[in-house]
Amino acid sequence: MVRTGLFSNLAASATDGLKKSIKRRINFTDSLRIFVSGGSGGQGYPVYGGIGGDGGNVYLKPSEKLSLQRLRQKFPTKRFKAETGRNSRRNSLRGSTGNDYVIPVPNGVCVYTNDNTLLGDLVNVEDKLLVAKGGQGGCNTNNWNGQKGQKKVLSLELKILADVGLVGFPNAGKSTLLSKISRTKPEIAEYPFTTIKPQVGTIFYPDLRQITVADLPGLIEGAHYNVGMGHKFLRHVERTHLLLFVVDATGFRLSQRSFFRNAYETVLLLNKELELYKEHLLDKPAVLAINKLDLPDTQTEFEEVKSRLQQGDLTDIPTEMQPKTLIKFSDIIGISAKNNDGITELVDSVRHTIDDNLQERENERISANPT
Missing domain, CATH: 2.70.210.12 (GTP1/OBG domain)
Incomplete structure (x- = not known):
C-alpha cells in the first residue's frame, strides 16, 4: 500500500514520544x-x-x-x-x-x-x-x-566532536550498539527518545588506534523543520567524519498515530532528512548497519534493503519520501547489537572507510598543491 502525508502527523507523533522524556531533558544544553x-x-x-x-x-x-x-x-x-x-x-x-x-x-x-x-x-x-x-x-x-x-x-x-555519528530513528538500537563497540554505558530502554543527550564512546583497536563514536538523540520525520529534537540532532552530525546509519530490520513506528515505515523506507527517510537540512551532509562517507537480525524473518528484509539500495530502486516509494540524491554507503552490514553478531565486521568497516577517506583527501590536497 502506498503511504502518503509524510509530515501530516508529525506534531502528534512527536508529542507522544516527547511526553515520556520531557522530565529527563534538563541535563543537556547545546x-x-x-x-x-x-x-x-x-x-x-x-x-x-x-x-x-x-x-x-x-x-x-x-x-x-x-x-x-x-x-x-x-x-x-x-x-x-x-x-x-x-x-x-x-x-x-x-x-x-x-x-x-x-x-x-x-x-x-x-x-x-x-x-x-x-x-x-x-x-x-x-x-x-x-x-x-x-x-x-x-x-x-x-x-x-x-x-x-x-x-x-x-x-x-x-557541535559534538566525534569521528562517527550514529544516525537513526528512536529505538533502532544505537545505544545498544555503542555499548557493545565502546566502553560507554548509555541508557537503554524499549521506548523512543531514550538518548536525550549525545553520548560519546571510543572504539579501541588492537594496534591502539582509537575512533570516537557519538550516539545522538533519535531523529523523527520532519527533523529538518526542527520537529522533535530536530536541529539538536542535525547540528551534531555536521562535525563527524563518517555517518553510521543504524536501522531496525523490523521497521519503525514512533507511535500508534504514526505511519509504519519498513526498513528500506526508514533508510530513505533518514537520507531525506539529512538532505533537507544540509545537502552537503550526503557527501560524507557512510556505512549502513541493519540491526536486530536476531529476530524472525529479518534476514530476508536485510537482503531486500541491500539489493534495492544497490539498484537505487524507488519503486512504490511516494514522491515526498524520495531523496533527490541517494546516499552512497561504502558498506551495508547486517548485525544484531544485542547478540554481538556482525559487530567485528562493522567496526572494521568503520575504520577502513574513515582511513580510506582521509587518504583520499590527503591525495587530493597533494594534487592541488604539489611541492
Missing part, C-alpha cells in the same frame, strides 16, 4: 546566548597630554572539561565584561590597559552574532577567539575621552 562587552577606555589628561589606557578585550577559549550547562550554572547572568582602562593621571600619564576577560567554553562551540553571522568555530583547545574589543583610551584623536568597548549578544552552539 546552545546558549550570552552578552559580552569590551572594557571602556580610560580618560585622558589633556593638560599634560596624558593618554588613557585601552579597555580590555573579551575572548572565548575552548576547554575540554566544560559544558554549556556548567557555564550557565557558573555564570547565571550570562554577562561578561572586560576591565575598564585606567585613567591618565598627573603622576602616571599613560593609563594602564584594562585586563582582558577570557571566557572558557566547551570545545566544539560555534559562535554566532545576533544577526546569525559566524564569528568563529572553536575546535582546538589552543584556539582563542576575540569577540568584543575594548574601547580606545582618551587621547588627542578622541578629545581625550575614553571610548566604550564593543557590546554584543552572542549565540554559542555546541
Whole structure:
C-alpha cells in the first residue's frame, strides 16, 4: 500500500514520544546566548597630554572539561565584561590597559552574532577567539575621552566532536550498539527518545588506534523543520567524519498515530532528512548497519534493503519520501547489537572507510598543491 502525508502527523507523533522524556531533558544544553562587552577606555589628561589606557578585550577559549550547562550554572547572568582602562593621571600619564576577560567554553562551540553571522568555530583547545574589543583610551584623536568597548549578544552552539555519528530513528538500537563497540554505558530502554543527550564512546583497536563514536538523540520525520529534537540532532552530525546509519530490520513506528515505515523506507527517510537540512551532509562517507537480525524473518528484509539500495530502486516509494540524491554507503552490514553478531565486521568497516577517506583527501590536497 502506498503511504502518503509524510509530515501530516508529525506534531502528534512527536508529542507522544516527547511526553515520556520531557522530565529527563534538563541535563543537556547545546546552545546558549550570552552578552559580552569590551572594557571602556580610560580618560585622558589633556593638560599634560596624558593618554588613557585601552579597555580590555573579551575572548572565548575552548576547554575540554566544560559544558554549556556548567557555564550557565557558573555564570547565571550570562554577562561578561572586560576591565575598564585606567585613567591618565598627573603622576602616571599613560593609563594602564584594562585586563582582558577570557571566557572558557566547551570545545566544539560555534559562535554566532545576533544577526546569525559566524564569528568563529572553536575546535582546538589552543584556539582563542576575540569577540568584543575594548574601547580606545582618551587621547588627542578622541578629545581625550575614553571610548566604550564593543557590546554584543552572542549565540554559542555546541557541535559534538566525534569521528562517527550514529544516525537513526528512536529505538533502532544505537545505544545498544555503542555499548557493545565502546566502553560507554548509555541508557537503554524499549521506548523512543531514550538518548536525550549525545553520548560519546571510543572504539579501541588492537594496534591502539582509537575512533570516537557519538550516539545522538533519535531523529523523527520532519527533523529538518526542527520537529522533535530536530536541529539538536542535525547540528551534531555536521562535525563527524563518517555517518553510521543504524536501522531496525523490523521497521519503525514512533507511535500508534504514526505511519509504519519498513526498513528500506526508514533508510530513505533518514537520507531525506539529512538532505533537507544540509545537502552537503550526503557527501560524507557512510556505512549502513541493519540491526536486530536476531529476530524472525529479518534476514530476508536485510537482503531486500541491500539489493534495492544497490539498484537505487524507488519503486512504490511516494514522491515526498524520495531523496533527490541517494546516499552512497561504502558498506551495508547486517548485525544484531544485542547478540554481538556482525559487530567485528562493522567496526572494521568503520575504520577502513574513515582511513580510506582521509587518504583520499590527503591525495587530493597533494594534487592541488604539489611541492
